[in-house]
Structure formats: structure tokens, C-alpha cells
Amino acid sequence: MDRLQGKDIVLATLSREDCRTLWRETEYDFEHPTEQPYLGLSEERADGWFEEIQNLQGTRNVRLGIYLRDSGRVIGDIALQDIDRTNRNCTVGMGIARMADRGRGYGKQALALLLDYGFRYLGLERIAANTLDINDAAKKSLQDSGFTLEGHERRAVWFCGAYHDRLHYAILREEFEHSKA
Numbered sequence: 001m002d003r004l005q006g007k008d009i010v011l012a013t014l015s016r017e018d019c020r021t022l023w024r025e026t027e028y029d030f031e032h033p034t035e036q037p038y039l040g041l042s043e044e045r046a047d048g049w050f051e052e053i054q055n056l057q058g059t060r061n062v063r064l065g066i067y068l069r070d071s072g073r074v075i076g077d078i079a080l081q082d083i084d085r086t087n088r089n090c091t092v093g094m095g096i097a098r099m100a101d102r103g104r105g106y107g108k109q110a111l112a113l114l115l116d117y118g119f120r121y122l123g124l125e126r127i128a129a130n131t132l133d134i135n136d137a138a139k140k141s142l143q144d145s146g147f148t149l150e151g152h153e154r155r156a157v158w159f160c161g162a163y164h165d166r167l168h169y170a171i172l173r174e175e176f177e178h179s180k181a
Contacts, residue, residue: 004117005069006109011078014049014065018074019050022026022065028075033160059083061118066096066110075101079137080118080127089126090118103137111145116180126172128129133165146179147171 004011012020023046044169053063063079076096083090094110129147131138143149147169148149154162 004064004113006113008069008104009075009106009113010067010069011064011071011110011113012067014050014053014063014074014077017049019053019072020046020067022077022095022097023049026095027097027099029099029102032134032136034138035159044122055056062114062122064114066094066106068106070077075106076116077137079106080114080122080124083122083124084156088124090124090129091128092118093129108141108144115145115171115176119176124165124173126170128168130169130171131167132159133167134159139167141152144167145171146175148175 002012008028020043023043046049060083061081062083063077063081065074066076066078067074075098076093076094078092080090080092085110092111092114094107096107111155115127118127127141128150129138133143133152148171150170152168152169153166156166157164
């Protein structure tokens with residue numbers, strides 16, 4: 001796979017420098033927390049992340065950078081993870097580094113491109129996603145993309161001084177194909 005192109009974004013292979021850029025530019029939204037912050041991690045950890053990507057790429061994961069189509073600037077990453085080729089399923093995860101790039105539809109475009117790739121080219125039948133109950137942006141993006149809320153783990157995560165539910169979403173191949181029609 002070379003590149004997947006959307007209206008405003010392109011998905012392509014992450015380089016070591018792209019991983020370092022995302023590592024440096026990732027901003028944590030303290031007003032709307034969605035996951036544990038990992039402050040103070042060194043650039044060496046970004047290199048470790050790049051090595052992990054390379055070790056799992058094409059076997060267990062397909063992780064790609066999200067780049068702005070007009071400038072080529074890397075703004076995030078998206079991945080099909082824990083690919084189970086026997087049962088034809090996996091999970092999807094995504095992150096947009098800078099808060100200024102969030103809420104602009106880039107993640108939704110990236111998700112649509114990667115779902116299409118997973119269902120059409122990898123032959124997947126089911127793609128799942130998990131998020132916390134307080135992550136309103138992720139919940140909206142998943143629902144807008146055709147995912148169905150399948151259940152939740154009550155009080156599964158202690159975060160920001162309270163317990164939160166972990167929500168489980170999934171989309172099936174025929175649901176994705178129907179949503180494109």
C-alpha cells in the first residue's frame with residue numbers, strides 16, 4: 001500500500017521523524033480529558049514507538065500517519081490493531097496530535113479510508129473500537145461512521161478521580177458497505 005487519499009488528508013507510512021514530530025506535538029486537553037496523559041516522555045520513546053510500529057506492521061497491525069493533503073504535514077496516526085486473520089477482525093485506534101487539528105473532520109476521513117482498506121483489501125468482517133464514556137468526540141465519530149455500541153464495562157477505568165465505563169463499539173462489513181451506498 002502506498003497511500004490512501006481523502007478529501008483533505010492522506011494516509012501513508014510513518015517515518016521515524018514523523019513519529020518524533022507527533023511525539024513532540026501531541027497536546028493533552030486537560031479540559032476534556034479522554035485518556036491518561038503521558039507527559040515528559042523523551043524523544044527516545046518516540047524512536048521506540050517507531051521500532052514497535054515496524055515490528056508489527058503488516059502482521060498484527062497496519063499503522064499509518066495522517067497527513068494534510070495540501071501541506072503534507074503529519075497531524076496524527078490511525079491503526080488497525082491486533083488483526084486476527086483467522087476470524088477476520090481487529091480493533092481501530094486513532095489520535096490527532098494538536099488540539100487545533102481536532103474537530104475538523106480529519107479523523108472521520110481517516111477512519112473512513114482505513115475502514116474501506118480493512119474491509120475491501122484485508123477481507124475483514126468486523127472492526128471494533130473502545131473508548132471511555134467521557135470521550136464525547138470519539139463516541140460521535142464512531143457513531144457517525146456507522147459503528148454500533150455493543151456494550152460497556154461498567155466502572156472499568158479509574159481516571160481523573162472517578163471511575164468511568166469503557167464503551168465497546170463495532171462495525172461489520174455489510175454495515176460499512178450499506179453506509180457508503
